[in-house]
Amino acid sequence: MRLSVDGARLTRELSQLATISAEPPPVVTRVVFSEADMHARRYLWQLCEDAGLELRHDPVGNTFARWRGTQPELPPVATGSHIDAIPNAGSYDGTVGVVGGLEAIRTLARAGYQPRRSIELILFTAEEPTRFGIGCLGSRLIAGSLPASVDETLLDADGQTLRQARSQAGFTGTLADVALKPGHFSAFVELHIEQGPLLEQHGNEIGIVTAIAAPATLRIALTGEGGHAGAVLMPQRRDAFLAAAEVGLAVERSALSTESVDTVATTGLCQVFPGAVNSVPSSVKMEIDVRDIDGERRDAVLKSIQTATSEICARRKIHAKIDLLNADPPAQSSPAIVELLATGCVAYGLRGEKMISRAYHDSLFMSRITPTAMIFVPSRAGVSHRPDEYTSAESISNGVLLLAATLEQLAASA
Ligand code: GLV
Ligand code: MN
Ligand code: MN
Numbered sequence: 001m002r003l004s005v006d007g008a009r010l011t012r013e014l015s016q017l018a019t020i021s022a023e024p025p026p027v028v029t030r031v032v033f034s035e036a037d038m039h040a041r042r043y044l045w046q047l048c049e050d051a052g053l054e055l056r057h058d059p060v061g062n063t064f065a066r067w068r069g070t071q072p073e074l075p076p077v078a079t080g081s082h083i084d085a086i087p088n089a090g091s092y093d094g095t096v097g098v099v100g101g102l103e104a105i106r107t108l109a110r111a112g113y114q115p116r117r118s119i120e121l122i123l124f125t126a127e128e129p130t131r132f133g134i135g136c137l138g139s140r141l142i143a144g145s146l147p148a149s150v151d152e153t154l155l156d157a158d159g160q161t162l163r164q165a166r167s168q169a170g171f172t173g174t175l176a177d178v179a180l181k182p183g184h185f186s187a188f189v190e191l192h193i194e195q196g197p198l199l200e201q202h203g204n205e206i207g208i209v210t211a212i213a214a215p216a217t218l219r220i221a222l223t224g225e226g227g228h229a230g231a232v233l234m235p236q237r238r239d240a241f242l243a244a245a246e247v248g249l250a251v252e253r254s255a256l257s258t259e260s261v262d263t264v265a266t267t268g269l270c271q272v273f274p275g276a277v278n279s280v281p282s283s284v285k286m287e288i289d290v291r292d293i294d295g296e297r298r299d300a301v302l303k304s305i306q307t308a309t310s311e312i313c314a315r316r317k318i319h320a321k322i323d324l325l326n327a328d329p330p331a332q333s334s335p336a337i338v339e340l341l342a343t344g345c346v347a348y349g350l351r352g353e354k355m356i357s358r359a360y361h362d363s364l365f366m367s368r369i370t371p372t373a374m375i376f377v378p379s380r381a382g383v384s385h386r387p388d389e390y391t392s393a394e395s396i397s398n399g400v401l402l403l404a405a406t407l408e409q410l411a412a413s414a
Helices: 007-018 035-050 095-110 137-142 162-168 198-202 240-256 295-316 335-347 393-412
Strands: 028-030 054-057 063-067 077-082 085-089 119-124 187-193 206-212 214-223 264-273 283-292 319-327 352-357 372-377
Touching (some): 007 035, 095 187, 198 352
Parallel strands (some): 077 119, 077 187
Antiparallel strands (some): 264 283
């Protein structure tokens, strides 16, 4: 089948989407259920309707946009990604898989293709952990990997529950209805930017993801005693920030101790209370991200951080509350879809390589309920989660072409 991606339209739509942000360009900040997120969703829903897709929204706000197949009773093939963006992000993380997924469907439709299985584009809610502390919220719930009780237990920084936030955004119903059974989909393929430098360094156009590293998040609340920065003498202090500083160093030490480049750990959030120059910090909230392609080694690092935190806090007379928000196993891609992607690269003359994803994606959870694989396209200088994140229109079109060709095959299968 002769497939021709409309790269100009895709670029226009991605640029338009990038303007829907809580911060002025080039910064993209789109926190789940914020005004920017809802505006961006409405923009995407309209594009999907314009393409003739049927829309369904589940109780957590995942959207399923369906191109009905000639045998709609068969489990559909799915693609998609997320449009939420962390604070101070760029324009391509997640969005390429959503707008690109839509363009893959439109490419197939323009070529006169009639899918046997339906093809669904999924816009996942909150792949980013910014608001509720846990990544892949929508896909986690789809995979049945979170209990419905998180509706009341997940809180944002303002103390709003997930239930309150989603219902204000117009998504109601019980979270128990979000889970989909294994076999609900026949396959899932996600297009995403690499977010690392390897494709560019190797001069390759496509990354075929064979596995996704195992992410984990710790939240640590440290409570000491505040007071006047001039009046409280040093020996009497129980400064929560100084404990946090030591914990941050222990995080780095724990990751380095594995002596593997595959272990990474980041203290990405450290909020000091009350945050006044002339006040001894009385409490600190930290969030720590730990990842490894080896789940057991990652768990050992988590343990070492927890042990170090207890020791530091005992010594400094600080109360520590440590919560493990998530510790997910790594995911393996479906060998059959990986093979299909490799064959597609050869057929379309695309230079591809197999690689591991060090970032997590909704595919981490989709792989629990359906055969899954991912297509990566190059990130300039490997930069991501920054406003200067960039992937060329040509690279994105290459990814969309391979995605369309792969969906074509998957949707034709018996
Ligand atoms: C996803 O955004 C990740 O942090 O890997
Ligand atoms: Mn991201
Ligand atoms: Mn992403």
